[in-house]
Amino acid sequence: MKRFTLSLLAVAFLAGFVAFTAFASRHADQEGTPIFVTKIPPGYREWRLVSVAHEEGELNDIRAILGNDVAIKAYRERKLPFPEGTIIARIAWRHVPSEENNRAFGREQSFVPGEQPPWYLQFMVKDSRTYAATGGWGYSQFDKDSKPGPESDMKTCFPCHQAAKDRDFVFTRYAP
Amino acid sequence: MKRFTLSLLAVAFLAGFVAFTAFASRHADQEGTPIFVTKIPPGYREWRLVSVAHEEGELNDIRAILGNDVAIKAYRERKLPFPEGTIIARIAWRHVPSEENNRAFGREQSFVPGEQPPWYLQFMVKDSRTYAATGGWGYSQFDKDSKPGPESDMKTCFPCHQAAKDRDFVFTRYAP
Numbered sequence: 001m002k003r004f005t006l007s008l009l010a011v012a013f014l015a016g017f018v019a020f021t022a023f024a025s026r027h028a029d030q031e032g033t034p035i036f037v038t039k040i041p042p043g044y045r046e047w048r049l050v051s052v053a054h055e056e057g058e059l060n061d062i063r064a065i066l067g068n069d070v071a072i073k074a075y076r077e078r079k080l081p082f083p084e085g086t087i088i089a090r091i092a093w094r095h096v097p098s099e100e101n102n103r104a105f106g107r108e109q110s111f112v113p114g115e116q117p118p119w120y121l122q123f124m125v126k127d128s129r130t131y132a133a134t135g136g137w138g139y140s141q142f143d144k145d146s147k148p149g150p151e152s153d154m155k156t157c158f159p160c161h162q163a164a165k166d167r168d169f170v171f172t173r174y175a176p
Numbered sequence: 177m178k179r180f181t182l183s184l185l186a187v188a189f190l191a192g193f194v195a196f197t198a199f200a201s202r203h204a205d206q207e208g209t210p211i212f213v214t215k216i217p218p219g220y221r222e223w224r225l226v227s228v229a230h231e232e233g234e235l236n237d238i239r240a241i242l243g244n245d246v247a248i249k250a251y252r253e254r255k256l257p258f259p260e261g262t263i264i265a266r267i268a269w270r271h272v273p274s275e276e277n278n279r280a281f282g283r284e285q286s287f288v289p290g291e292q293p294p295w296y297l298q299f300m301v302k303d304s305r306t307y308a309a310t311g312g313w314g315y316s317q318f319d320k321d322s323k324p325g326p327e328s329d330m331k332t333c334f335p336c337h338q339a340a341k342d343r344d345f346v347f348t349r350y351a352p
Contacts, residue, residue, distance in 0.1 A: 048221075052228045052240050054271065057285040064228050064240065064351075093351055095230065101347060104339040109233040113351040163280040171277060175240075175269055175289040 033133035036154035037125050037140035041068070044089040044123070048072045051175035054095060054111075061092040061117055065172045070126075081136070081168040086126035088170065092117055116144045124170065134158040135169045209309035212330035213301050213316035217244070220265045220299070224248045227351035230271060230287075237268040237293055241348045246302075257312070257344040262302035264346065268293055292320045300346065310334040311345045 047066035093113030101110030119141040128136035139157035141149040161169040223242035269289030277286030304312035315333035337345040
């Protein structure tokens with residue numbers, strides 16, 4: 001009976017230890033999880049179009065949202081969550097009037113891409129293991145010299161993208 | 177001598193006839209040249225991005241300009257005139273505010289693609305022989321049911337595109 005009790009205790013202890021280790025490990029994983037992407041995904045300018053958008057105010061940009069093959073397929077099949085390997089790119093340019101177009105149209109109405117803004121390039125990369133702490137998405141932005149933005153900026157991405165949680169944290173919808 | 181004169185006359189007549197035929201034929205070609213494209217080029221939604229734009233006023237749209245492989249290569253190599261086979265597509269959507277994005281940004285600033293406008297799709301197709309009368313470009317527009325616009329509308333394309341004559345009649349520049 002004593003031996004049985006000891007065995008039971010040993011099993012209980014072992015189970016507790018395993019559970020604690022798993023918890024600690026998961027916790028450490030989340031603490032150590034990168035939240036952003038530090039390299040520009042190669043070939044992004046060859047990707048297909050997801051949509052376009054225009055931001056007024058401080059951003060004052062016109063933008064294109066492109067997707068790699070995995071992204072485009074998922075968008076078209078309305079597949080949620082997006083599969084591993086999905087990458088969505090956002091390219092922005094200053095929203096500037098086109099005098100040339102306005103002359104042709106005969107009125108002030110036309111806006112085209114101007115200079116690249118400070119953070120002209122952004123990405124969302126789906127990798128559920130690597131970016132477990134931020135909904136499975138790694139975020140990034142790059143300046144015109146391809147230099148990544150500071151990690152502190154990236155900490156603001158996920159909280160904001162929570163607003164699109166029901167679409168796997170992706171704001172942009174596919175434009176047919 | 178008489179025979180020589182007759183021969184000379186025959187040659188002159190023949191030359192005149194050939195010249196006249198060539199003129200008449202060229203003239204007929206230009207008269208009969210189609211100025212617009214009646215079928216949607218297949219696979220255009222897979223093409224790469226040339227640029228984006230926003231038109232205010234009556235158009236009130238946000239648009240993407242895509243190019244087939246020939247177009248993209250020519251744009252990137254700054255090749256003018258555009259080679260035979262170039263096709264440039266313009267897809268437009270209504271420029272509408274995104275309430276969802278505005279909530280996330282905390283201000284009214286975000287515009288995204290809305291419904292397709294009546295002529296949501298336009299193309300320029302480079303084929304110097306077929307579209308000789310309009311600078312080597314065939315023009316077209318299609319409604320959401322893929323029905324081409326009337327040829328009368330297309331007659332306004334080329335005169336307006338004359339404003340971009342030094343860039344082979346193409347307004348849109350490549351956005352890096």
